[in-house]
Amino acid sequence: MTLPSTSNAAGTAGRTAPQHSAGDGVLRHARIGSLHLETGGYLPDVSLAYETWGTLNADADNAVLVAHALTGSTHVARGSSDEDGWWDALVGPGKTVDTDRYFVVCINMLGGCYGSTGPSSPDPQGLPWGSRFPFVTVRDSVRAEARLADQLGIRVWHTVLGGSLGGARALEWAATEPGRVQRCAVIACTAASSAEQIAFGQAQLEAIRLDPDFNGGDYYNGRAPVAGLGLARRIAHITYRSEAELEYRFGNGAQLEEDPLGSALPAARGRYAVESYLDHQARKLADRFDANSYLLLTEALMSHNVARGRGSVRQALASAGAEFFIAAVDSDRLYLPQHSYELAAALPRKTGVHMISAPIGHDGFLTDVEQIGVPLRDRFFGAP
Structure with a gap:
C-alpha cells in the first residue's frame, strides 16, 4: 500500500507543539495526530518521545537525526543529568557529531516503550493497546518522525545516521523523504533483511x-x-x-x-x-x-526492505539526494560486511564501505564506533 507523505503541513489541526524543557538530553513528547500505517492499520493519536542536544540555528540547517537500535532509547548522549548515553563516543561536545555545533535529535521509534505510542500505551478508551496495536514498519516510523521534524522546524536534516535498526531507519529516511536528507550514514545494516x-x-x-x-x-x-x-x-x-x-x-x-x-x-x-x-x-x-x-x-526490522514497492534497491535509492556513508563490522555474523558492500554498490554515487575492525561482532557498531569517528567527521561534519 502506498501512502501519501506525512511531512507536509496539511491535516495538522488538533496537534500540539512539542513540549520543550531546559537542558540537553531531556525526554520530551510531541503529539503528531493520527497515522495511517503501511499495512492498513490506524492509530488515532500518536505521541513520539524524543531528546535533543544543542541548538537549532537560525537557518535550521544544522539538525542531525540519530536513530537508535532495536532496544535502544532516546538517550544517545549525556545531557543535563550526566547519565551516560549509548553513543557517547560519537555524539557530544567536541565529538564527531559536535553538539556545540549541531542540533541533535533522537526519537523513540513508533511502537517502542521509551515514551512513544506503543503497545503499552492507552488506547482511546484508556486501556493498554496490547495485542490490538497494529503492525508498524520502518517506513511508518519515518513518516511519523517527519511530522515531528515539521513541528521542530526542521525541513531538511543535515545528517541522518544510525546503526542496525537505526541504520535501517536512516536508509529509509533517504528513500522515503529524499528531499529532506542531505547526508545519510548507514552502519552495520543492509538494504533489506536477509532470510537468516x-x-x-x-x-x-x-x-x-x-x-x-x-x-x-x-x-x-x-x-x-x-x-x-x-x-x-x-x-x-x-x-x-x-x-x-x-x-x-x-x-x-x-x-x-x-x-x-x-x-x-x-x-x-x-x-x-x-x-x-x-x-x-x-x-x-x-x-x-x-x-x-x-x-x-x-517484526518491523524483519520487514525492512528499502526496495519494497520501488523496484530494485538501485531504483529505490535513485532519487535519494543524500551523500552516503556506509560502515560495517568485520566480525559481524548477523549483518555481514558483504551486505554493506552490496548496498554501497546500489547507491546513486560511488560509495565505499568503512570497516570497523572489532572482534566482538555486530555490537562493534556500539563498542568500537570511535573507529569511524574521523572518517565520518571528514565526510559529513568537517572542522569547526
Whole structure:
C-alpha cells in the first residue's frame, strides 16, 4: 500500500507543539495526530518521545537525526543529568557529531516503550493497546518522525545516521523523504533483511509468544512474559557477538564454583560461564523493556526492505539526494560486511564501505564506533 507523505503541513489541526524543557538530553513528547500505517492499520493519536542536544540555528540547517537500535532509547548522549548515553563516543561536545555545533535529535521509534505510542500505551478508551496495536514498519516510523521534524522546524536534516535498526531507519529516511536528507550514514545494516536475519527474528518472536504469561499480548494486568523475553534476548545476543569473542571470554569453563557436571539431573547441574553471561543479558533486558514492543520492533526490522514497492534497491535509492556513508563490522555474523558492500554498490554515487575492525561482532557498531569517528567527521561534519 502506498501512502501519501506525512511531512507536509496539511491535516495538522488538533496537534500540539512539542513540549520543550531546559537542558540537553531531556525526554520530551510531541503529539503528531493520527497515522495511517503501511499495512492498513490506524492509530488515532500518536505521541513520539524524543531528546535533543544543542541548538537549532537560525537557518535550521544544522539538525542531525540519530536513530537508535532495536532496544535502544532516546538517550544517545549525556545531557543535563550526566547519565551516560549509548553513543557517547560519537555524539557530544567536541565529538564527531559536535553538539556545540549541531542540533541533535533522537526519537523513540513508533511502537517502542521509551515514551512513544506503543503497545503499552492507552488506547482511546484508556486501556493498554496490547495485542490490538497494529503492525508498524520502518517506513511508518519515518513518516511519523517527519511530522515531528515539521513541528521542530526542521525541513531538511543535515545528517541522518544510525546503526542496525537505526541504520535501517536512516536508509529509509533517504528513500522515503529524499528531499529532506542531505547526508545519510548507514552502519552495520543492509538494504533489506536477509532470510537468516528473519529466521533469527522469528525464533525470538516465538520465544515470547510461547511464554505462558504472554496471554496473546494482553498481559498488562498480570505477569509480564519475562521468561520469553529473556529467551528472545539470549537468542539475539548470540547473534550480536562473534564466536571468537565468546570463546575468548568464556570458552567452555564453569561459572565460578558451579559444576556443569555436578548433578545426575540436567536441570540441577551448574552453569557454564557463557550461560551465566546470557542469563545476565536476559535479566537486564527484561527489567527495562516491554515484550510487546520487542515483538513489534523485531517484526518491523524483519520487514525492512528499502526496495519494497520501488523496484530494485538501485531504483529505490535513485532519487535519494543524500551523500552516503556506509560502515560495517568485520566480525559481524548477523549483518555481514558483504551486505554493506552490496548496498554501497546500489547507491546513486560511488560509495565505499568503512570497516570497523572489532572482534566482538555486530555490537562493534556500539563498542568500537570511535573507529569511524574521523572518517565520518571528514565526510559529513568537517572542522569547526
